Amino acid sequence: MLRGANASGLAGPGREQDEARKEESMTTMRAYEYQGAGGPEVLAEVERPKPTAGPGEVLIKVSAFGLNRADVQQRRGVYPPPPGASDIPGLEISGTIEAVGEGAAGFAVGQRVCALLAGGGYAQFVAVNAGLVLEVPKNIDVIDAAGFMEVAGTVVSNLFLEAGLTEGETVLLHGGAGGIGSMAIQLAAAAGAKVLVTASSQEKIEHCLALGASAGINYRDEDFVERVAELTGGNGVDVILDVVGAKYLAQNVKALANDGRLIIIGLQGGAKAELNLGVLMGKRARVIGTTLRARPLEQKAEIVAAVKTHALPLLAAGTLELSIDRRFSFTEARLAHEYFDSGMHMGKIIVKN
Template sequence: MRAFEYQGAGGPEVLVEVDRPKPAAGAGEVLIKVAAFGLNRADVQQRRGVYPPPAGASDIPGLEVSGTIEALGEGTLGFTVGQNVCALLSGGGYAQYVSVPAGHVLEVPENVDVVDAAGFMEVAGTVVSNLFLEANLAPGETVLLHGGAGGIGSMAIQLAVAAGAKVLVTASSAQKIEHCLALGATAGINYREEDFVERVAELTGGAGVDVILDVVGAKYLGQNLRAMAVGGRLVVIGLQGGATGELNLGTLMAKRARVIGTTLRARPLEQKAEIVAAVKSHALPLLAAGALELSIDRRFPFTDTRSAHEYFDSGIHTGKIVVKH
């Protein structure tokens, strides 16, 4: 089969198309003929040499795919050959075929384009696991999403609103804020022009936000704590602004707040299956009902995967980028 691999660390130029052995479906697995894969920041971080695949995972990048089931492994239940599915991976998505544990696979609803479905599983898994399983976001609470216009942010806005929460976002431009508002956010904060802590205070009457989903990390640590309400939960899922920062423990204690750090890719298979099950109950019904927008920004052909990475690196995209066969 054809696949892309990283030959060294660096920019999109390290992506090289190669021949790889076609995988087989092992016990409890499904073999998927890939229609498309979603491009995620984790792919870019792996390309840059700072986020290696976990032990036992494929060195081929790609954490989510959509496609058609080609074969079922021994003991695999609940799926049929020819079924359109999407899947959460630890790696291997930049290829024509991938073998996946059945517990990490969901059927694509009939009303959803199978190519666009490639942009669903990674962001839905990230949002559901962090906003609901980790932070226990409840109806009536307020959540602040950093990077609100990206793939994760676009999904988080919609799922939080559907759960009865109020959503504030930060983004880098008026265009991106407009994108967030169209998806249901109450207000957007341009972090290049405004102090988000001050704006959060204005927008919440000084109370602060109950939950923050943060992709920035160290750079925002102190500001996030100041922006949190009493009993607030900060969930750190990215380190775009560094990995080491200072935290005022006195403020943390006074606010009875919590700081939670998570990753999705390296979790044990059983935990990933639990997250996929939560996606099936929290997000898939909304997708099937047409109440959840996948927010696909652009679709690139497989042979032009480098251009997809160049576009991601530009930082101008809103929502998801998918690469199709």
């Protein structure tokens, strides 16, 4: 028998150790960048310097990354990375720790993890502050875990930290079948809230109902303000999580209950709109605009800690589903973006290394 191989001819421990040493000695890596603004065709595979783990950081060998609307907006030239962030796209990844920087306590080489990023995920390796990293539960596929951190961080920070959603309240989620919506449905329902969603088709509504939504509204055929009034006995909803922005502003405020909270996290329908402040004041309602990507490190670390408290236990217990629609290979990143642009997906899109 040849040394370093098993009986079937597959690589044995010796070969694996050689590959590990080879990766450690690498000085460059494969990555994607946007060469201009536009469609998926501007994605280009390039060679970049391999990062190293600085103080308080861990270096992660990326197993997969999640595709998010923020990536698409950056590709289109309307959502640039915040100052100091990598120009490489990608806000969430999963993988294994290759190196631990000084002061990055609680992590070890070889540990399966997922991480929240300000950029840099479309690559073979990424260095990230340890405060933005969580261990992947043993029951979760490390590839699928790439679709957890950005959506969980967005939902936990907005529904619970910003809006203060509590048991017995009603929440309306626009775009319920997307990655954020799929996560929000489950976490809101688990917290004892009643969940209403809007979506563009009956198929997508069925997807939302299967995840725990109480009712779905097809925004192509129905007036969501009227349907919300019917579904709430005229009271309106306590919280709205909105990715549309200007186009829905007036309608959203009408759909709110007294003391309601409108959380705007996206501008798919524009950035400027008129608002009747009398209606807002009459309901004692609040309009809150937030982003996750550009927050200071300390705030993002607090959000990741909240994800660890609110969402990770449900994931580990098997009661929270990582709603993965489709997985693409690293060389198919353009196809992944094309699929996202089609609007057909329900849940998360993953690209694996």
